[in-house]
Amino acid sequence: MSRTEELAAALARTTHRVRAAARAAGRDPAGLTLVVVTKFFPADDVRHLAGLGVRDVGESRDQEASAKAAELGDLALRWHFIGQLQTNKARSAARYADVVHSVDRTRLATALQAGAAHAGRRIGCFVQVDLAAGLGLDADAGRGGAGGDDVLRVAEAVAAGDDLDLLGVMAVAPQDVEPERAFAELARTAQRLRAEHPGAVQVSAGMSGDLEAAVAAGATHLRVGSAILGSRPPAR
Numbered sequence: 001m002s003r004t005e006e007l008a009a010a011l012a013r014t015t016h017r018v019r020a021a022a023r024a025a026g027r028d029p030a031g032l033t034l035v036v037v038t039k040f041f042p043a044d045d046v047r048h049l050a051g052l053g054v055r056d057v058g059e060s061r062d063q064e065a066s067a068k069a070a071e072l073g074d075l076a077l078r079w080h081f082i083g084q085l086q087t088n089k090a091r092s093a094a095r096y097a098d099v100v101h102s103v104d105r106t107r108l109a110t111a112l113q114a115g116a117a118h119a120g121r122r123i124g125c126f127v128q129v130d131l132a133a134g135l136g137l138d139a140d141a142g143r144g145g146a147g148g149d150d151v152l153r154v155a156e157a158v159a160a161g162d163d164l165d166l167l168g169v170m171a172v173a174p175q176d177v178e179p180e181r182a183f184a185e186l187a188r189t190a191q192r193l194r195a196e197h198p199g200a201v202q203v204s205a206g207m208s209g210d211l212e213a214a215v216a217a218g219a220t221h222l223r224v225g226s227a228i229l230g231s232r233p234p235a236r
């Protein structure tokens, strides 16, 4: 099997899962965006995926993402930045990212606004939520995310950015918690955000292992990597 055939088969399996999850939840699959997470995989894989109809791709490291976006500039892709983003990388990310899922500090929102204005682009932003506190766990220091009222403060900073669009909330389900519980907590946070920002109706949640639970809990953006590309090479 060629790599394209392999990717086509895995993409079809995942699309099937997403449709089945939507059906089970009584939701229209058209309301779901599948972001294919291509981190650690070569630009050639992204090109194959684009040939298979993929439009939304996710990356988690600025250096890798900016190189791929430059190499694949001929393709009509939407680049989603999903990893932790250092403030000093915001200007770089603003050059290629269409959506940033990991805005978790007011300072990062301000830096992304400056980068977007400089690049003459608009950037969609999700506020990344640390679900740990709401679930009675220790703060999930390794993965980023705003907790408690900081979610609303970060959202306010995004909404204040002329070139930023506040899309909604994003989270990664903490390990050792049933995804249903984690995504229910995210849905509560999403509701609190919508009370103040009625347009922020998107929810980025769900990965290869828990996308069904995320769809059931109202996710609009699924970030799926290994189920489509295979297991990632060990982190360098």
Ligand SMILES: *Cc1c(COP(=O)(O)O)cnc(C)c1O
Binding pocket: 037, 039, 060, 082, 083, 172, 206, 207, 208, 209, 223, 224, 225, 226, 227
């Ligand atoms: C890597 C990553 C994903 C994709 O995870 P898989 O389990 O490979 O589907 C999704 N979201 C974030 C934030 C990630 O870093």
